[in-house]
Amino acid sequence: MIDSCPATWYDGRTSRGREVTVRLTGETLVVSGEQLSASYPLAEVRIDPPLGRTLRALHFPDGASAETGAADFLDELQRRQGKPPLWRQLHRWEMSPRRALVALAATALIIFCFVRFAVPILAQKVAFALPAATEALIGRQTLQILDRSVMQPSKLSRQRKQELTALFRAVTASHPERQGWRLEFRDSKGLGANAFALPSGIVIVTDAMAELAEKDEEMAGVLAHEAGHLARRHALRHVLQNSATVLIVACLTGDIVSASSFAATLPTALIDAKYSRDFEREADAAAVGYLKQQRIPVRRYAETLARLDAEHHKERDAAPRLGEMFDNHPMMLERVKDVLAAE
Amino acid sequence: MPHFTLVCPVCNFSKELDTNSLPPQGTKVTCPACRSVFPLQTEEPPADPATAAAPPAADGEAAAPAAPRKPIPEKPRTLTFSFTGNAREYFGIWIVNTLLRIVTLGLYSPWAKVRKRRYFYGNSLLDGAPFDFLADPWAILRGWLIAGLFFGAYSFASRANVIAALAFMLLFFAIFPWVVVRSRIFNLRNSTHRNIRFGFDPDYREAYRVFLWWQLLVPFTGGVLMPYVIYRQKRFLVENSRYGTTPFRFHAAAGEYFRIFLPLLVLIPLGIGTGVAVALLFKGDKFAAAVPVLIFALIYPITALYVQTAFTNLTWNSTSLGKHRFRCSLRVRDLAWIYLTNAAAVLLSLGLLAPWAAVRTLRYRLGHLTASGVGGFDAIIAASQQQIDATAEELGDLLGFDLGI
Incomplete structure (x- = not known):
């Protein structure tokens, strides 16, 4: 066994370094060099835990220290001190490429499970616990932003609006929380034929959507789908889940270089697509349930979805719009299939 | 005519001066070579501890005519900083830190922080000796x-x-x-x-x-x-x-900090001017509207990087410790390249190359920092302890x- 090592000695009072030899004699460490000789009980010497390939120091009780690269000797000393092997274990994990990969896989797995399973549950709990006033505020502000950016006042006739509002009432009649839910009409070039639910019970139908789904039977399916979103607070949960994901990804990747917080955007977008798919499926199930109850053929709803998809596809071919980097065309086909299967 | 040899304590530059024209003792003088400011000492400085420690030997050899009476002045030399860490090692430390932070719900963060910093300090060498945290x-x-x-x-x-x-x-x-x-x-x-x-x-x-x-x-x-x-x-x-107990000294003048902003007085109006000109020339053109935004997006990071780098260089170059003057020679284009490629690498690797980016940046920064002066940093006296x-x-x-x- 090795019982000594060369080291650079610093007395802690001046910065001058001296070449010495540190030797273990029984339970005592003896430091000897030119015009220098000191001995310390091993138990009172603090030894730096291993870290990369950095020099490690022995810290002596009188404030002196000795720096050395003799890792094996120091490990042996630490074993003799009876110190728990915690840091040595940590060092082994850090230094072995295979274990680093295991740590990487474990990290990725934990993050994945958390984002996939824990975040949606937490978001759901929070969404239902949030005071109604807060949700109303979020809904109002979202609507304002949309009004300012992509939506214009509706050009539908007053009669058509009244018909659709009555239909919305009928569709939501069986929901216990329908109070405060309302239907809004907007015109929008950017959004095309579309209907969506905002927090606090706002459903928006675009003029193009009202034209595309002329018959009440078709519109009932669309409105039941949106009512499904409302009852499950999907809009709010979506916002909460995405903020949580952005926070997590930014925490993990953004702490080294500030510019790298861009790295947070790509995984977030991918996870976002997954979240919205789950929500759409749930809302479709709600729509199918309603239609069956009303004895309206589910096929009508599937046709409406297919037509919506075709409409969007046509527009996209004409001029690709920003923000549709993640084409949800396959998702639409899948949804149509699912709805037809439910028939 | 009596002469006096003025020696700069920082860079050892010396100059013969006429004693009659000397300003009074203690006047602040500026070294013409390294621009350090130090108080003028017309009397002989007290013997330094090295010679004072061995008076008998000096006395004994005074009789011998061949022995030099004065110690030969040491030549100034340049001490380099270097970074010995590597991305592979740091990746292991980083991923284990990350995992433990997640598993302990963040409670491990202080230990992670100390371990990371100890790795960086322990691999930062000045004249071969590491730092520690x-x-x-x-x-x-x-x-x-x-x-x-x-x-x-x-x-x-x-x-x-x-x-x-x-x-x-x-x-x-x-x-x-x-x-x-x-x-x-x-x-x-x-x-x-x-x-x-x-x-x-x-x-x-x-x-x-x-x-x-x-x-x-x-x-x-x-x-x-x-x-x-x-x-x-x-x-x-x-x-x-x-x-x-050795204090750091600062030798910069306020004017030097103002001088850093001089290029901006040209660059910023030029950028704004180009933006406005393009907007006016191609009025109504869809793409011309984006030009001012583009110019801003280009000029802003470059300006920020230039100012930051110039400050770092100037501050280090104006700092001395004992008889050593620091020299920092970071270059804006090197840093721009490093930051740009770092951002791209971290982005494309979903954050996995972040340790590599950190190591690379530090290696560049330390590689461009030196301290030059007489002797090494080996006669520094420790101060008394206090917990903070x-x-x-x-x-x-x-x-x-x-x-x-």
Whole structure:
């Protein structure tokens, strides 16, 4: 066994370094060099835990220290001190490429499970616990932003609006929380034929959507789908889940270089697509349930979805719009299939 | 005519001067070679400890005519900084830190922080000797919790009402200089080199003057005062720092900080002018509207990087420790390339190349820093010990301030 090592000695009072030899004699460490000789009980010497390939120091009780690269000797000393092997274990994990990969896989797995399973549950709990006033505020502000950016006042006739509002009432009649839910009409070039639910019970139908789904039977399916979103607070949960994901990804990747917080955007977008798919499926199930109850053929709803998809596809071919980097065309086909299967 | 040899204590530059034309003892003089400022000493300096320690030998050899009476003046030499860490090692440390932080719900963070910093310090060598970081993770955890409480109270108050939030902001402004000082004390006190701790002498009066009073004046002068305020802040941070008992000295003049902004006086109007010209020339063109945005997106990061780099270089180049003068020669185009490629690599690897980016940046920075002067850093005397808590530093960390120079 090795019982000594060369080291650079610093007395802690001046910065001058001296070449010495540190030797273990029984339970005592003896430091000897030119015009220098000191001995310390091993138990009172603090030894730096291993870290990369950095020099490690022995810290002596009188404030002196000795720096050395003799890792094996120091490990042996630490074993003799009876110190728990915690840091040595940590060092082994850090230094072995295979274990680093295991740590990487474990990290990725934990993050994945958390984002996939824990975040949606937490978001759901929070969404239902949030005071109604807060949700109303979020809904109002979202609507304002949309009004300012992509939506214009509706050009539908007053009669058509009244018909659709009555239909919305009928569709939501069986929901216990329908109070405060309302239907809004907007015109929008950017959004095309579309209907969506905002927090606090706002459903928006675009003029193009009202034209595309002329018959009440078709519109009932669309409105039941949106009512499904409302009852499950999907809009709010979506916002909460995405903020949580952005926070997590930014925490993990953004702490080294500030510019790298861009790295947070790509995984977030991918996870976002997954979240919205789950929500759409749930809302479709709600729509199918309603239609069956009303004895309206589910096929009508599937046709409406297919037509919506075709409409969007046509527009996209004409001029690709920003923000549709993640084409949800396959998702639409899948949804149509699912709805037809439910028939 | 009696002559006097004036020797610069920093770079050892010497010059023969006529004794009659000398200014009085203690006058501040500027070295023509390295531009250090030091007080004039017309009397012989007291014998240095090395010769004083061995008087019998000196006396005994005085009889021998061949022996030199004076010790030969040491030649100035350049000590280099270097970084010996590598991305592969740091990746292991980084991923284990990340995993443990997640598993412990963040409680491991102080240990992760100390381990990361010890790796970086231990691999930063000055003249072959490493630095070390000795902070106690428990102290950092405590500071973390206090800072977290402060922040929690702030976000709660800001939601409850505006006045409470405003009061918190004022409170934060009021304690900010204190936070700067405490954070610097904590960081320097826990940094060692050759078993000697660094230190920072708290001068709260000056801290409030430069970080609150002068800072508050900047908006009222339309920003013109900013270089001066930065100069004062750097001077404050450098001059109160010490290595053992040896203080750091700061030699820059305020004018040099103003000079950094000179190129911007041309660059910024040029950018704005081009933007406006393009917008006017191609009025109504869809793509021309994007040009001013593009110019801004290009000029802003370059300007920020240039100013930051120039400040770092100037501050280090104006700093001396004992008989050593620091020299920092970072180049804007090198840093721009490093940051750009770092961002691309980290982005494309979903963050996995972040350790590589950190190691690479530090290696470049340390590779362009040197200290030159007489002898080595081996005659520094340690200062007495004192414990400092980590609250202030963590407060600074949480609020996103970079408190290093």
